[in-house]
Amino acid sequence: MTRQALSAEQIAETLQKTGPKSIKDVKIKTWTEGQKKTPVASIWLRTTGESLIATIRAVIDIDYPHLSVISGVDTGDVVELLYHMQVFHGMPGAEVNITISVPVPKKNLVIPTISHLIPGAVYTEREKQEMLGVTVAGIPDPRGLFLPADFPKGVFPWRKDETGIPEGMVKSLYASGRPEDRPLPFVKPKEKMVKKSEVCAVDAVAPSEPDTADASQPEVTTHVE
Amino acid sequence: MSNKPVYTIPIGPIHPALKEPILFTFDIQGEVINAVDFAPGKVHRGVEWMGMRRNPVQIVHLCDRICGICGVSHTLAFARAVEQIAEIEVPERAHYVRSIIAEFERIQSHLLWAGVAAHELGFDTLFHLAWRVREEAMDVIEYLTGNRINYGIVQVGGVRRDFTEDQFPRIRKALETYEGLVNKLVTLFLEDTTIKLRCMNTGVLTEKDALELCTVGPTARASGLKMDVRADAPYAAYGDIDVKAILPDVYADCIKGDVYDRIVVRLFEVVDSVRIIRDLMDQMPAWPVLWETRYAKILSTCKKAEGEAIGRVEAPRGECFHYVRMNGSEAPQQWKVKASTYSNQMSWLKILQGEQIADIPIIVASIDPCMSCTDRVTVIRDGSPDVMTKDTLHRLSVEKTRRLQA
Numbered sequence: 068m069t070r071q072a073l074s075a076e077q078i079a080e081t082l083q084k085t086g087p088k089s090i091k092d093v094k095i096k097t098w099t100e101g102q103k104k105t106p107v108a109s110i111w112l113r114t115t116g117e118s119l120i121a122t123i124r125a126v127i128d129i130d131y132p133h134l135s136v137i138s139g140v141d142t143g144d145v146v147e148l149l150y151h152m153q154v155f156h157g158m159p160g161a162e163v164n165i166t167i168s169v170p171v172p173k174k175n176l177v178i179p180t181i182s183h184l185i186p187g188a189v190y191t192e193r194e195k196q197e198m199l200g201v202t203v204a205g206i207p208d209p210r211g212l213f214l215p216a217d218f219p220k221g222v223f224p225w226r227k228d229e230t231g232i233p234e235g236m237v238k239s240l241y242a243s244g245r246p247e248d249r250p251l252p253f254v255k256p257k258e259k260m261v262k263k264s265e266v267c268a269v270d271a272v273a274p275s276e277p278d279t280a281d282a283s284q285p286e287v288t289t290h291v292e
Numbered sequence: 293m294s295n296k297p298v299y300t301i302p303i304g305p306i307h308p309a310l311k312e313p314i315l316f317t318f319d320i321q322g323e324v325i326n327a328v329d330f331a332p333g334k335v336h337r338g339v340e341w342m343g344m345r346r347n348p349v350q351i352v353h354l355c356d357r358i359c360g361i362c363g364v365s366h367t368l369a370f371a372r373a374v375e376q377i378a379e380i381e382v383p384e385r386a387h388y389v390r391s392i393i394a395e396f397e398r399i400q401s402h403l404l405w406a407g408v409a410a411h412e413l414g415f416d417t418l419f420h421l422a423w424r425v426r427e428e429a430m431d432v433i434e435y436l437t438g439n440r441i442n443y444g445i446v447q448v449g450g451v452r453r454d455f456t457e458d459q460f461p462r463i464r465k466a467l468e469t470y471e472g473l474v475n476k477l478v479t480l481f482l483e484d485t486t487i488k489l490r491c492m493n494t495g496v497l498t499e500k501d502a503l504e505l506c507t508v509g510p511t512a513r514a515s516g517l518k519m520d521v522r523a524d525a526p527y528a529a530y531g532d533i534d535v536k537a538i539l540p541d542v543y544a545d546c547i548k549g550d551v552y553d554r555i556v557v558r559l560f561e562v563v564d565s566v567r568i569i570r571d572l573m574d575q576m577p578a579w580p581v582l583w584e585t586r587y588a589k590i591l592s593t594c595k596k597a598e599g600e601a602i603g604r605v606e607a608p609r610g611e612c613f614h615y616v617r618m619n620g621s622e623a624p625q626q627w628k629v630k631a632s633t634y635s636n637q638m639s640w641l642k643i644l645q646g647e648q649i650a651d652i653p654i655i656v657a658s659i660d661p662c663m664s665c666t667d668r669v670t671v672i673r674d675g676s677p678d679v680m681t682k683d684t685l686h687r688l689s690v691e692k693t694r695r696l697q698a
Binding site: 096098100101102103104105107109111131133134135136138139140141149151153155156157158159160161162164166185186187188189190191211212213214215224225232 | 331332333336338340341372376382384387503504505506507508517518519523524525526527528529530531532535536537575577600601602604611613615617625626628630634635637638
């Protein structure tokens with residue numbers, strides 16, 4: 068199989084031509100780094116849940132993608148799923164990142180699985196089910212992934228509405244404070260002061276100096292106790 | 293064989309062979325593994341949730357603590373994503389500092405893995421050697437950043453510490469040490485009869501499976517997938533120098549995608565990393581290393597930023613991926629972390645199938661999982677549960693080595 072690399076513009080054009088009509092907001096971003104300013108391109112596009120499969124198929128027709136991950140954002144009325152993948156990997160400098168964004172309305176949180184096209188997607192689809200409460204229709208393995216078995220039902224950590232993590236589940240350990248029946252923590256006397264008093268001892272005394280030495284002493288004794 | 297009953301064996305969630313907990317369930321028929329299942333999430337800490345309640349400068353330090361080995365990869369990936377959103381131009385020297393630290397991280401991570409692999413095979417002399425020579429990379433990292441792990445060197449917009457000219461001799465000394473060790477390590481790991489017996493044709497992952505299961509890093513490359521973020525989508529200073537994906541054919545004649553090939557890829561990546569660090573040091577541009585030294589300015593720029601971006605980095609184990617979306621508030625609206633093992637775990641289901649119980653430790657370890665396995669295995673035989681400890685499992689593995697040697 069010989070693969071012919073296409074530029075980001077060509078890929079975007081091909082996707083719009085061969086992909087489903089619902090592809091819109093196609094943007095190409097380029098970012099450079101290093102002294103030579105090597106450009107790396109990424110394509111961002113939107114599609115709908117119904118034409119997700121067709122869009123992925125259109126990408127596979129260009130080059131079999133490496134699916135990085137599916138991420139998701141709760142934007143209020145919709146949960147936006149983002150399918151991040153790269154085409155033309157293994158071709159130095161030619162790799163293009165494609166992000167397919169799919170808004171899924173909260174009223175009907177269902178998205179078809181893409182695991183029959185990309186088998187490795189099951190893992191990240193399982194994560195989306197438990198983290199965002201999205202139902203992936205046709206997923207071969209619907210079990211949870213990261214959350215413990217006794218995690219409350221109907222709570223989705225990445226959601227920003229009432230189904231997100233409730234206040235009561237958060238343990239604010241920083242707010243627990245220090246126990247009161249313990250001695251105060253040791254505070255090291257300031258280096259400068261010690262030096263001064265030493266110098267004073269040798270130089271034999273200006274009247275204000277012994278005071279500073281006294282002031283630092285009690286702290287030291289508390290620590291020894 | 294088919295009349296033997298099938299037993300279900302859980303392994304995990306705690307197992308010192310791997311570095312973090314995970315639960316495996318094996319269906320065993322006789323000595324052969326019929327099916328595999330695994331349940332991660334035993335060390336889920338909700339880092340993403342925490343991050344969405346913090347500002348980018350705080351998240352940088354949270355990223356340092358996602359993984360103990362990939363201390364710079366996650367931070368670098370996150371910083372790159374935020375820099376793209378806020379359109380911060382990172383000083384050129386910072387790219388070089390980032391790359392040099394990332395390469396030392398690769399050296400120490402691969403040697404750590406090599407040691408673990410040798411130990412899993414019952415070859416403890418090699419394990420001690422690998423971990424001893426790893427210390428050289430750890431010492432340099434500590435010398436340069438002040439820390440052995442959790443380097444705290446990457447900041448949004450650059451790096452927090454610079455390398456000075458008088459530090460270069462120490463770096464060069466470390467590189468010379470590794471150059472002198474290459475032949476020894478190659479002989480010990482790749483020409484050893486025992487390692488060949490145990491690793492060749494064990495845990496095979498075909499190129500097609502590697503692609504379809506979305507594997508990354510050395511696991512993918514050992515199967516013949518020429519995939520390396522450093523070469524494919526150059527970031528930091530990697531665009532300025534010559535980086536190629538290392539495939540097993542640099543040493544072996546053909547690519548099989550077995551455990552042995554994974555050793556080959558990792559060892560030769562160490563060799564390549566040494567070369568890359570030399571190249572980077574030769575063309576390091578001048579100061580500065582941070583786009584803005586005042587934290588308040590960094591924070592206010594991030595706070596104003598709106599948009600979304602992806603930061604990808606080739607971590608020692610493969611692609612490390614961060615997606616960040618900012619909406620003009622202090623904390624990111626969404627932050628998704630995808631570590632390399634996340635992509636590689638699915639391959640276990642394929643590579644463990646049909647192998648023997650004694651091969652479990654080395655095959656599971658062969659993808660270099662940043663996550664873990666077993667302290668005790670409960671084997672249910674004839675209905676009476678019998679606890680098999682890690683020692684027993686390890687002994688089984690060592691016994692197999694001895695059997696093959698005889």
